[in-house]
Amino acid sequence: MSDEQNLPVVHSAKDLRISFPEKNKHISEKEAEKNRCLVKSNGAYTNDGRAYIDKSALPHLLATDKKGANRFFNNLEDEDKLELGNQNLASVSSVNKELSERIQEPRDTLQKERLRDSEACVNAFRDAPELEKIREVEESKNRKEQPKLKAKKIKAENITACELTRAPLDPDADAHHIERQADKPRKARDLKNIVVANKPPHREVHAAGAETPEELSALCAEKGWNDPTKS
Incomplete structure (x- = not known):
């Protein structure tokens, strides 16, 4: 229903x-x-x-x-x-x-x-085998969609700036998962879980180990960045 x-x-x-x-x-x-x-x-x-x-x-x-x-x-x-x-x-x-x-x-x-x-x-x-099959299909979709997520997010939201620093978006910007795919595979293709960020701030996120919404929010407050978890 x-x-x-x-x-x-x-x-x-x-x-x-x-x-x-x-x-x-x-x-x-x-x-x-x-x-x-x-x-x-x-x-x-x-x-x-x-x-x-x-x-x-x-x-x-x-x-x-x-x-x-x-x-x-x-x-x-x-x-x-x-x-x-x-x-x-x-x-x-x-x-x-x-x-x-x-x-x-x-x-x-x-x-x-x-x-x-x-x-x-x-x-x-x-x-149940039917549920296992569904999960296998979902995992396959996750793998196939990963290379397309950045372009999909940019197009859907007309993004022209890094979602963290608000600097102009670089051509080689990355798609960052707010909650890691390894931890939350059901959110792997959810555009709300994706942040488009330039490479330097993206590297800082991973260097700081900010791998949850709360950790990313705290890092954004520390850096004076835009907080994508609140948008």
Whole structure:
């Protein structure tokens, strides 16, 4: 589903071939089957291969109650949740992190086995072959688009000056990723994550290790540069 604000299209995990593991032998058939049904019926994914779980499935999967699930969801960073009308989705990466934390806590042994089964089911969804294929395609697009990003950014925003120093843009200026492609590959082709900068200031950015929006912003303040993270 999507809306006019360009929210992502979301697809149901029911469409995927999920190879769920054998149930955890320490929990009941009923609990194990519920984990699998909840992941299958409440899982969702976006066109770039990112997987999510609907908040309604979290009380059982996290071995908590609705209040605990709401607290977990409300504390998530914006990039780890999607709120689409009546559908509230938490990223599988955030659910996995929470499951890992809960498994490591001093909890009832049977409850921890339930959590381990939930974790295995969530991972099976994450690793569905259709999602892996989508991610492979996205990686290929990232590689192919890299040489074109500078020209694309310049054309889209009519850039004539270095976005850091505001000096006239040199012909050999670089396209700099605010958040590194190695860390945020989903942002590799996002023009909002690209800064067109002349080579000297670009080298200074890397020499200073300013590889996050916060670090780049601090360097710009120190140098008296324009801060592209605030534009």
